[in-house]
Amino acid sequence: MNTDPLLEIRDLYVQFVTDQGVAQVLDGVNLTVRRGETLGLVGETGCGKSVTGLSVLRLVPEPPGRVVSGAIMFEGQDLLGLSGAPLRAIRGGRIAMIFQDPLSSLNPVYTIGDQIAESIQLHQPGEALSTWKRVAEALGSVGIADPEARAHSYPHQFSGGMRQRGVIAMMLACRPALLIADEPTTALDVTIQAQVLRVIQDLQRALGMAVLLITHNLGVVAETCDRVAVMYAGNVVEVADVETLFADPKHPYTIGLLGAIPRADRDVETLAIIEGTVPSLLAPPSGCRFHPRCPQATGVCQTSKPSTIDLGGGHSVACHLVEALE
């Protein structure tokens, strides 16, 4: 793996216009995905992790969504400036995306094989015969037994885990440079989750593809990611390589989140409690958006938004307390 940026999200601001007002959903997000790496994007409901993923492929519905400012650089071009054919060539071609519910990506009245074939024909047209060979290869590569026969199955004839693998086969048949996976295993049982994660990792290695893994599950992050970005209320609050993030988290939110997980591998007498609830993005807190829940908040946290401090070794954090210690 090298450290070349493949995808760079710069200072991205996204709003959603609602009946109750304007929600500041992304509040200056900066994020880099390097070639061939797996970056975990973690956070709780409403933190903006999914909107960040959708923004990359310009899938945020407008309206109610609106990109206010920022840039999303991918292979030398700003995706925010694209539309029409060039954008469609990127979607499903250079960048693929899978979602929590595989049925949202599958058409119920076409066979799995037809849908994979369509994706291949769209991005890499060739002879029908060789396309079908690639369909079977793709299904085989995600561990579906008897792929030639199963290509003729309809989505409802697959189980949940098989559907998700079918979607992965469809997305990866075009050998994208980046896969955005938004909670790909959240709806699956744990033994099936293990299978699907293994498939994603194996294909990533085989294709040299980068993965942006969006998840709320810190266990999945620890097991599969190279680096991690933690989001809270529309901000990236901490970025580090996976070992550093779990061993030496700096942001009070990251520390709280890691301490709140009940562990299957050891006894935890008391879980860390982050008091209060996630703020409304219609009227986000001033200064640091985490300050109303932060056990260590000071005056400056209420008034000024912390800038991102580079701690070296690729570890960065947006927190006034860490800045004061530096």
Add this chain to the structure above:
Amino acid sequence: MNPLLDVQGLVKHFPVAEGLFGGGGVIRAVDDVSFTVPQGTVLGLVGESGSGKTTIGKTLLRLHEPTTGRVLFDGVDVFKLGRDDLRRLRRRLQIVHQNPNASLHPRQMVLEQVRRPLVLQRLGDTAGRTELALQMLRRVGLNVEGARRYPHEFSGGQRQRIAIARALITNPEFVVLDEPTSALDVSVQAQILQLLRGLQHERGLTYLFISHDLGVVRHMCDEVIVLYLGRLVEHAPRAALFAQPLHPYTQALLSVVPIPDPRLRRRERILLAGEIPSPRNPPAGCRFHTRCPLVTARCRTEEPRLKDVGSGRRVACHLVE
């Protein structure tokens, strides 16, 4: 110590309606499950989709009628009770569901809903019920002002607090917690688990804790039952189960739970092949044999008996003596 709950040979089969595209037959959701829950303890029921864990919880309360089996609650045969006696029993036996959005009424004030079980049980007068409901809401972390609001004005975690308040207002001795935190974020889950533990200690409650999350089960339970396709495959005290799982399914399950520690990434995992079979047509012999890495010829034909292996442990596997 006498068990508060004694479940004997519980079976629940759901008939499948005949339809244009076939149907008929039964879904064997729960097959011959027996266990006891001692007073003041927490028993965990874990398993994946189709394991029957939720069906067991609901059948105990007769939210489903059992196919066969017997449940004794404090010596009372629950399945023999008539309507009035059953209603009276529900004061002592309550349930909290996974999804508070489905269990709370969208157009009824929170106070009204928390008070409702007292009305149904004909306990106290209006003023007393209101006072008790407000007390209960305060205990779960909501203020008086919140009591006058409606469920949609609250977050998911707060709604689950309301559902807990409603379940506990009749001062039950036994509560079925059916995936109470599965729909919640991890920080909110920690708050709710802490609340449930606190309430258990204060009131000496007995819980049946249903979950697919082995971390949550380890945190909350004294004993654990592992289910697979309607069958009880392993039952053990918490420490023993997590230190030394005996059933190959439990071993595989524990090995693939994602652990939030990258240093453990290279640990050995038992990746099960294949899908979870349908409970409508469970495999012959041991129901786990289609996915078991240690399967033998005997497993394909003969269903293993649940054996007592000492130290309060039971296992249903031909390979465990």
